[in-house]
Amino acid sequence: MNQKALSRLLAAVTLSTALVYPQAASAAAPPPALHDDNPNGHFGDWYTGAVPPNVSDSKPVILFVQGLHSTYKTWYTTDGFYDAAYNAGYRTAFVQLKDADGTGGNMWTNGAKLAEVIKKVADYYGVSKINIVAHSKGGIDTQTALVHYGAHQYVNVVHQIATPNKGSELADLAYSNWAGWLADILGKKDDAVYSLQTSYMANYRSQTDNRAETRSTKTYMAAGTGDDGMFSPTWFGHAAIPGEDDGAVSVESAFGLSYGIKSFTKDISHGQIVKASNTWNLVEPKLQKASTRERANKVSKDKSKTSTLEESSVILRGGEVEDNASETFFLESGIAQFNLDTMTSSEDTVVTLISPSGKEYEADRSKNSDSEEEPEIFKGAVHHFIEVEEPEAGEWTLEVEGSDDAFFMVGSVEGGEQAKVKASKKVFKKGDKAKISVDLGKNEIDQSLLEKANLTRSLNGEKANVLDEVEFAVKEDELMGNFSVPTKPGVYNLSFDVTGINENGEPFTRSINYNFAVTNSDGELEK
Incomplete structure (x- = not known):
């Protein structure tokens, strides 16, 4: 087991201890009172939460805002923030966003309605300003309400918890040529997920971060770096997300506000980070600091105009399953462990991995979890896990048997080669030229296995159909691709494999997904 895997295991042990010995008060608060402003x-x-017996008017009113595809019960649950805030003497409020009615709303839809509720909460409690605690996408919805819909005048402090301020690579993959089929079957492609794509968020940042309203409210940011244990969905989320992450959102994204203040980082997952016993004691002190001076985060204000650099040690496959689907890829020697998570929508679909020598590995579905902490973007998928210690070098085959299904395979290589990917930027105007390069270090690129990259447009309610193909060439030991971006405004994915040859002459496969946006002449995307 490598150092990263060991650290994840130790994090799981630490998390178990924290749950056994919670820090937050455990007395259950009375049910909150509904203000039924939408009879339909x-x-x-x-x-509005119950008034605590130890209520203190010196403490701010707290409005809790939940994340993607969630309801107010994110906070009103066992070990929830509502109980902790009630026991600490805070007046509280909660909101239902579009996600509570089924499909998720983007930041524009949710932000406009949230702005109205923020004012209602302030008026109800008779205060000029309130504070907000927001989980995940709720932090983006909150920022939109404050900056674009005028609610900044009613808010003193916002404490984000694992908010994808730069988007999430899981959202990119949901619209990719590999995972788009499965995400469509699972019903996870909606306005909310669409808006969390990294290039959409890069454009949102350019529309938002330079506005004067951002200076009216103190914003804290918090990030997670853990998961829910080996073979959990968040554990495999690490493979698809570059750098440190909580299984759904990277640390870089969570700390992605140039004017935000870093609050804390904790080695727990995206779902566990909003358990009161884990983080209430870290969030609560910040709610009292509206007048103190603290140093803002140092982040480039407009990432849409700068190049992006990422590393890939994953192999991605996916598509439609009708009777049988077969995919191949190469692994090199020297890999400590190869971890495979193949997601499907049906439990009846059978997944088998076949080694170059013909050994068959049957997928293990016994580790599937019913945990509510699974990242929402692929929630509901059936996970077929395969773990191979020191896999043999050569061509491997994935066999998927089923009907009326789709699959998405994430293969994580531990101890193997990495591909460094550099792209010119994330956001373009129609007619712009784009450039992407892949560097395999000391390894060669196998020109005989060069394939064209598939270009797809992110659309809700439609399969990820290939719009175009981009050709690559090897120049100065790098794989280079130059192309004109599409003329129609929208978000796009460029999905492709690169095959390298290591110093032993062994081929190996790594997968790349480049998410980018094309704006109109005014620099806007469709909202």
Whole structure:
């Protein structure tokens, strides 16, 4: 087991200890009171928490805002922030966003309604300003309400918890040529997920971060770096997300506000980070610091205009399953462990991995979890796990048997080669030229196995159909691709493999997914 895997295991042990010995108060708060402002649904409804017996008017009112595809019960649950805030003497409020009625809303839809609720909460409690605690995408919805819909005048402090301020690579993959089929079957492609793509968020940052309203509110940021244990969905999320992450959001993304203040980082998962016993004691002190001076984060203000650099040690496959689907890829020698998570929508679909020598590995579905902490973007998928210690070098085959299904394979290589990917930028205007390069270090690129990259457009309710193909060439030991971006504004993915040859003459495969956006002449995407 390598150092990263060992650290994840130790994190799981630490998490178990924390749950056995919680730090937050455990007395259950009375149910919050519903303000039914939407008789035809939940979107726009809000709740006020019970008044604590030890209530203190010196403490701010807290409005809790949940994340992607979630409801106010993110906070009103066992070991939730509502109980902790109630026991600490805070007045509280909760909101239902579009996600509570089924499909998720983007930041524009949710932000406009949230701005209305923020004012209602302030008026209800008779205060000029309130504080907000927001999990995941709820932090982006909150920022939109404050900056674009005028609610900044009613908010003193915002404490984000694992907010994807630069988007999430899992959202990119949901619209990729590999995972788009499965995400469509699972019903996970909606306005909310669309808006979390990294290039969409890069454009959002350029529309938001330079506005004066951002200076009206103190914003804290927190990040997670853990998972929910080996073979959990968040454990495999690490493979698809570059750098440190919580299985859904990278640390870089969570700390992605140039004017935000870093609050804390903790080695727990995206779901566990909003358990009161884990983080209430870290969040609560920041809610009292509206007048103190603290140093803002140092982040480039407009990432849309700068080059991006990422590393890939993953192999991605996916598509439609009708009777049988077969995919191949190369692994090199010297790999400590190869971890495979093949996601499908059906439990009846059978997944088998075949080694170059013909040995068959049957997938293990016994480790599937019913945990509510699974990242929402692929929540509901059936996970077929395969773990291979020191895999043999050569061509491997994935066999998927089923009907009316789709699959998405994430292969994580531990101890193997990495591909360094550099792209000119994330956001373009129509007619711009784009450039992407892949560097395999001291390894050669196998020109005989060069394939064209598939260009797909991110669309809701449609399969990821290939719009175009981009040719690559080897120049100065790098794989180079130059192309004109599409003329139609939108978000796009360029998905491709690169095959390298190591010093032993062994081929190896690594997969790349480049997410980028094309804006209109005014620099805007469709909202």
